[in-house]
Amino acid sequence: MGNLRLHLGLITALLFLLPIFNLQAAFSESFEITNVKICLKVDRNRNPIHVTNKLPGGTQNVYAWFSWKNAPKSQTITARWHYVSEDIHILDSPVTLTRHSDQGVLILRMPEDKPLPSGMYRMDIEADGKVLNSTSFTVRPDRNR
Numbered sequence: 001m002g003n004l005r006l007h008l009g010l011i012t013a014l015l016f017l018l019p020i021f022n023l024q025a026a027f028s029e030s031f032e033i034t035n036v037k038i039c040l041k042v043d044r045n046r047n048p049i050h051v052t053n054k055l056p057g058g059t060q061n062v063y064a065w066f067s068w069k070n071a072p073k074s075q076t077i078t079a080r081w082h083y084v085s086e087d088i089h090i091l092d093s094p095v096t097l098t099r100h101s102d103q104g105v106l107i108l109r110m111p112e113d114k115p116l117p118s119g120m121y122r123m124d125i126e127a128d129g130k131v132l133n134s135t136s137f138t139v140r141p142d143r144n145r
Contacts, residue, residue, distance in 0.1 A: 029069070029070045030070060031068065031069070031070045031071050031072060031075060031127065031132075032068065032069060032070065032132060033066055033067070033068050033077075033125050033132040033133035034067045034068060034069055035065075035066060035067045035133075036064060036065070036066045036123075036125065036133050036134075036135045037051045037064070037065045037066075037135075038051065038052065038053055038055070038062060038063070038064055038123075038135055038137045039051045039052065039063045039064075039065055040052065040055065040059075040063065041063060042063050042065060042105050046065070046103065046104070046105050047065070048063065048065040051065075052137075053135070053136065053137040053138065054137070054138050054140060055116075055137060055138065055139045055140065056139075056140055056142075057115065057118055057139065057140045057141050057142025057143055057144070058115045058142045058144060059115055059116050059139055060109065060110045060112075060114065060115055060116065061107060061108070061109050061110070062107070062108040062116065062121070062137065063105055063106070063107055064079065064105065064106040064107070064108075064123050064135065065103065065104075065105050066103065066104055066105075066106065066125060066133070067102055067103040067104075068097065068102055068103070068104075069102060071097045071099065071102075073099060074096055074097075075096070075097045075127065076094060076095065076096050076097070076127065077094070077095050077097065077125055077126065077127045077132070078092050078093065078094045078095070078125070078126045078127070079092070079093040079095065079106045079123055079124070079125055079126075080092050080093075080123065080124045080125075080126060081093070081108050081121065081122075081123050082121060082122045082123070082124070083117065083119060083120075083121055084119070084120040084121060084122050084136070085117075085118075085119030085120045085121075086119070090108070091108065093106055106123070106125075108123070115139075115142055116139045117139065118138075118139050118140055118141040118142065119138070119139060120136065120137075120138055121136065121137050121138070121139065122134060122135070122136045122137075123135055123136075123137075
């Protein structure tokens, strides 16, 4: 009978502690990229203007606006830009996030007078070797060339 009371007491204690552990897990949410938008421009407050995943031919700059939550201090991310049409890795852009904001802008720029080739592109945002978010876009053929 004594062992039964001891086991019931331990089970009761465990059942009491489980909600506490679940409550702690809810408060320790993990870092995540919550949104990514490809756009043609950003305003002076770095908000996206003309959000689209189909960019006109002749485009030289692609803006990727993104937002996040629960970033640890000095969290580093890497934007990996890919030209999918020819399976080419274009560029890695490492960025350290600030705690003063919850949004940022990544930019893929071509040299002056050089438009992005037409085709499919992808941009992955990674942290600690894990892809947190990914977005694709198309650059249409340039009718002026």
